Amino acid sequence: MANNKIRRPGITDEAPWVKWLLTGIALVFIGLFLLIPLVSVFFEALRKGWELYLAALVEPDALSAVKLTLVTALIAVPLNLTFGVAAAWAIAKFEFKGKSVLITLIDLPFSVSPVVAGLIYVLLFGAHGWFGEWLGAHDIKIIFAVPGIVLATIFVTFPFVARELIPLMEAQGSDEEQAALVLGASGLQTFWRVTLPNIKWGLLYGVILANARAMGEFGAVSVVSGHIRGMTNTIPLHVEILYNEYNFVGAFACASILALLALVTLALKSWVEWKAERDDEAARIAANAE
Amino acid sequence: MSIEIKGITKQFGAFKALNDISLDVNSGELLALLGPSGCGKTTLLRVIAGLETADAGQILFHGNDATQTHVRERQVGFVFQHYALFRHMTVFENVAFGLRVRPKSTRPSDAEIKRRVHELLDLVQLDWLADRYPAQLSGGQRQRIALARALAVEPKVLLLDEPFGALDTQVRKELRRWLRRLHDEMHITSVFVTHDQEEALEVADRIVVMNKGQIEQIGTPEQVYDTPASPFVYQFLGDVNLFHSRVHEGWAEVAGQRFAAPEGKGALVYVRPHEIDLTRDAIDHAIAGQIAHIRLLGATVRLEVTVPDSEAVEVELVREQYQQNQWRVGEKVYLTPKNAQVYTDFSI
Numbered sequence: 001m002a003n004n005k006i007r008r009p010g011i012t013d014e015a016p017w018v019k020w021l022l023t024g025i026a027l028v029f030i031g032l033f034l035l036i037p038l039v040s041v042f043f044e045a046l047r048k049g050w051e052l053y054l055a056a057l058v059e060p061d062a063l064s065a066v067k068l069t070l071v072t073a074l075i076a077v078p079l080n081l082t083f084g085v086a087a088a089w090a091i092a093k094f095e096f097k098g099k100s101v102l103i104t105l106i107d108l109p110f111s112v113s114p115v116v117a118g119l120i121y122v123l124l125f126g127a128h129g130w131f132g133e134w135l136g137a138h139d140i141k142i143i144f145a146v147p148g149i150v151l152a153t154i155f156v157t158f159p160f161v162a163r164e165l166i167p168l169m170e171a172q173g174s175d176e177e178q179a180a181l182v183l184g185a186s187g188l189q190t191f192w193r194v195t196l197p198n199i200k201w202g203l204l205y206g207v208i209l210a211n212a213r214a215m216g217e218f219g220a221v222s223v224v225s226g227h228i229r230g231m232t233n234t235i236p237l238h239v240e241i242l243y244n245e246y247n248f249v250g251a252f253a254c255a256s257i258l259a260l261l262a263l264v265t266l267a268l269k270s271w272v273e274w275k276a277e278r279d280d281e282a283a284r285i286a287a288n289a290e
Numbered sequence: 291m292s293i294e295i296k297g298i299t300k301q302f303g304a305f306k307a308l309n310d311i312s313l314d315v316n317s318g319e320l321l322a323l324l325g326p327s328g329c330g331k332t333t334l335l336r337v338i339a340g341l342e343t344a345d346a347g348q349i350l351f352h353g354n355d356a357t358q359t360h361v362r363e364r365q366v367g368f369v370f371q372h373y374a375l376f377r378h379m380t381v382f383e384n385v386a387f388g389l390r391v392r393p394k395s396t397r398p399s400d401a402e403i404k405r406r407v408h409e410l411l412d413l414v415q416l417d418w419l420a421d422r423y424p425a426q427l428s429g430g431q432r433q434r435i436a437l438a439r440a441l442a443v444e445p446k447v448l449l450l451d452e453p454f455g456a457l458d459t460q461v462r463k464e465l466r467r468w469l470r471r472l473h474d475e476m477h478i479t480s481v482f483v484t485h486d487q488e489e490a491l492e493v494a495d496r497i498v499v500m501n502k503g504q505i506e507q508i509g510t511p512e513q514v515y516d517t518p519a520s521p522f523v524y525q526f527l528g529d530v531n532l533f534h535s536r537v538h539e540g541w542a543e544v545a546g547q548r549f550a551a552p553e554g555k556g557a558l559v560y561v562r563p564h565e566i567d568l569t570r571d572a573i574d575h576a577i578a579g580q581i582a583h584i585r586l587l588g589a590t591v592r593l594e595v596t597v598p599d600s601e602a603v604e605v606e607l608v609r610e611q612y613q614q615n616q617w618r619v620g621e622k623v624y625l626t627p628k629n630a631q632v633y634t635d636f637s638i
Binding site: 023047175178180181183184185186189193194197198 | 366391
């Protein structure tokens with residue numbers, strides 16, 4: 001099947017120089033804007049040798065930034081996973097009033113600038129914010145502390161899982177769930193045995209994207225963090241501080257962690273896509289073999 | 291188990307899908323809900339299953355009110371038009387699903403589940419497909435698996451929503467005969483929805499003809515076909531020729547032909563295309579016309595005859611009769627209806 005490529009005459013039969021020119025332009029752009037910056041991150045990080053690179057990574061402030069980033073992602077991603085599945089389930093499988101409002105609200109974090117998102121939390125929970133006095137009286141710190149960073153991260157990663165699942169679940173319809181109910185399955189059994197297996201690849205894809213964003217978020221987190229070294233700095237914020245202090249090796253060393261993370265994310269993403277496609281393909285080939 | 295449906299009404303926004311439907315389904319019968327799309331037949335089936343809640347009315351299973359019973363506890367088997375097989379499970383797991391989700395106390399052992407599933411797969415003659423996935427099956431096979439899955443939970447009632455609607459003609463005819471035989475073996479009370487009158491006439495013990503959320507007629511296939519209760523039923527159960535007429539002293543007249551008619555003002559006279567005699571010689575009271583088209587439809591031949599003051603009349607002849615007389619386009623002919631159904635004061 002895969003070897004059976006269809007030739008469409010006239011559509012892709014451009015003159016060779018046109019092909020080379022278009023391909024060349026694309027390659028130059030990719031090289032200039034993606035490849036060179038990526039290579040330069042690792043180049044700058046390793047410029048003064050492995051020892052300094054490793055020393056920059058195991059430095060206490062850097063370690064604390066890594067830890068905070070991981071903690072934030074560990075809280076934000078599962079929460080948004082739960083919310084995203086629930087919201088997509090509600091939107092795709094049920095009809096209710098205010099559905100379009102809910103869809104718009106889910107998209108809000110995509111359309112609002114992350115800095116504004118951060119500011120919202122400062123306005124709400126900051127010392128001079130709406131709940132500031134009450135929080136101060138009860139000695140609860142949100143802004144310039146870890147809870148604020150987690151809140152801001154949850155906000156910016158809000159739409160990823162839901163956005164990924166809604167079209168998928170809408171396309172699948174709710175026939176299978178109804179069939180499960182008629183056969184006597186409870187709501188939970190229906191979810192675990194029917195709905196979840198059908199959306200697993202889309203869900204994983206959404207989680208990977210949400211995780212990448214959670215670890216890399218700068219704007220919203222920057223507003224609420226207060227940049228306290230070793231306390232409220234995530235990796236992106238730590239990179240900025242080091243860079244501003246002309247500590248280039250340190251800055252690029254930490255940046256290389258983020259870059260590596262991006263590469264791992266890309267690899268995972270491709271793997272998920274490949275896997276999902278292969279599942280489909282296997283089913284199709286087997287169907288054609290009938 | 292018998293089903294009683296009492297005064298079921300269901301509204302979707304401004305659209306009245308079901309309007310005060312009452313109906314009894316006898317224990318062990320195979321009942322067809324027949325009607326055009328949008329007539330409410332599928333909604334009624336879903337209300338019986340509990341997948342849809344009625345705005346008013348009651349559903350009784352074997353005399354017990356089931357209106358408030360959750361779909362999970364109604365013990366119905368439901369076969370969906372598009373099969374709704376679980377795509378990530380094998381055929382075996384699909385059929386086993388209803389048994390596996392039971393609470394521990396009533397769940398059969400793995401060995402028992404295996405035995406039951408293979409028994410059902412044997413019943414639908416597809417045991418050799420147990421390890422396949424739904425995407426690997428043909429439409430007809432999928433629908434048979436869907437039926438096996440529905441039967442696995444030993445339902446008291448079997449509900450089928452356009453079970454053969456998505457299949458091609460050949461497979462469809464085969465499957466509906468098979469369904470009839472299966473029903474004769476199992477005697478489970480069954481209701482199936484269809485828009486295909488041929489299917490309903492061939493398979494069902496009784497037919498419920500529905501239109502615009504209401505029941506037009508309930509009866510055996512012979513009853514609804516031979517004595518349709520309304521112009522709608524007559525039209526829906528086969529091709530028709532319609533003549534508009536007026537009733538005068540107990541007779542409705544169409545182009546010189548007279549039909550006995552109950553008293554009323556306007557009359558609709560229906561004649562089926564295969565119940566018309568065609569001659570070359572003028573006969574008393576025959577309707578004169580001219581052959582406009584001839585279409586060969588396999589075993590039958592359909593002629594379109596233009597008639598003055600009326601719409602074109604369709605005449606259906608068996609092939610042999612057509613060949614004997616050698617009818618040609620443009621010929622003058624005379625039509626004599628052998629049978630007609632007259633309705634007075636009906637609007638269509």
